[in-house]
């Protein structure tokens with residue numbers, strides 16, 4: 001919708017002899033739809049061949065029954081995309097499937113490589129051809145180049161070359177692999193389904209397909225599933241710094257990531273907010289859906305009533321094309337509408353998970369004022385976003401981040417609220433009992449990037465670099 005945070009990709013893999021793997025992957029991707037809405041794809045292997053169907057749009061729009069029926073096999077690799085490197089176009093849809101010296105390979109990637117430009121330049125100089133402008137194609141090229149010693153060795157060698165974030169599902173004609181970068185920036189988990197295994201970005205996808213959660217894939221770990229069952233290898237030493245924004249906004253509340261239930265974390269963030277900024281109000285409301293758990297936590301902590309003050313049209317997705325300011329205003333109204341009886345003549349606390357440009361909050365506050373709210377205190381369950389993300393979240397450039405340009409008081413004025421408070425970084429980390437840089441990437445708040453960012457990083461770098469590589 002009008003929000004300025006872009007979602008992320010979702011990956012799903014399954015190894016299940018005798019199972020309807022394409023259909024199961026379809027449901028798995030449906031459960032991960034919140035992570036990416038631009039394109040979707042499923043590749044299926046039958047021991048000899050890999051077949052692929054992918055296209056632009058949401059999962060149910062991309063796959064019809066006949067498409068799923070044509071994907072015969074016992075291993076599958078699926079993807080829903082929100083682009084971070086390379087334009088949103090059919091050629092950049094994932095999974096990528098290639099033929100190479102040893103057969104066929106499929107790769108689905110959640111994350112973003114910060115050295116994609118450099119790697120692609122080197123590969124091109126050595127004769128590699130590229131057909132897309134996506135960073136993921138660098139990965140598949142490196143896998144092919146390192147393939148002499150088999151796929152597991154190729155994955156290990158490729159990981160040494162890659163910098164940035166990557167949670168990968170890789171499939172050959174007869175193996176499924178799950179890979180998480182050494183910082184574990186993006187989530188990845190493993191489940192059991194009958195005699196088979198499932199790998200997914202989030203545990204909500206395991207629940208959806210009836211798989212039992214086994215564990216998270218560890219940072220730097222490679223899991224391999226084939227006819228001999230499952231084995232794994234710690235390919236690179238772990239230096240865990242998982243994206244804290246997964247807990248704040250991206251992941252579904254019913255997922256568990258690295259031992260923390262997302263809903264529980266958001267509620268604790270709300271409680272922490274209440275301890276930092278208690279307000280004397282009549283009612284607590286949230287910006288649904290991602291602000292709701294924190295709003296409940298805030299209300300619980302202070303013994304205040306929580307009510308649904310904004311109704312969300314559930315048929316509108318997270319991202320929304322905004323061709324003009326007038327249509328953007330309309331889009332907010334289409335997505336969210338105040339419940340007048342809840343907000344009229346009331347002193348409100350309004351809780352949202354984040355402010356990026358401030359446009360969403362500004363419009364919501366305007367609507368609430370028009371609906372008769374007496375006071376509006378905006379509470380944000382994350383610290384101010386001051387720095388762009390290069391690891392898979394397409395937040396705006398620094399110049400577009402409102403908190404990088406204005407003080408908290410100026411933002412409150414711009415949005416039109418009576419008061420504004422952001423959760424402190426210490427308060428956020430207290431939820432996880434963590435210290436700064438211990439276990440979590442908080443670069444968007446404090447600029448401390450766990451993987452250094454080269455000057456040539458950015459969404460369209462491979463398009464721009466087309467002529468030189």
Ligand SMILES: O=P(O)(O)OC[C@H]1O[C@H](OP(=O)(O)OP(=O)(O)O)[C@H](O)[C@@H]1O
Pocket residue numbers: 001002003004005249287288289290291317318319352353354355356357358359360361
């Ligand atoms: O300050 P802004 O630039 O407007 O962006 C911030 C908003 O964007 C996100 O919501 P979004 O509408 O993308 O998705 P959601 O419905 O899942 O919360 C986030 O939850 C904030 O509400």
Ligand SMILES: NC(=O)CC[C@H](N)C(=O)O
Pocket residue numbers: 007008009010081082083084085086094109110111112113134135136392393
């Ligand atoms: N959001 C993501 O994880 C995107 C993966 C990959 N970098 C792409 O642009 O397709």
Ligand SMILES: [Mg+2]
Pocket residue numbers: 003287288289290291352353
């Ligand atoms: Mg929102």
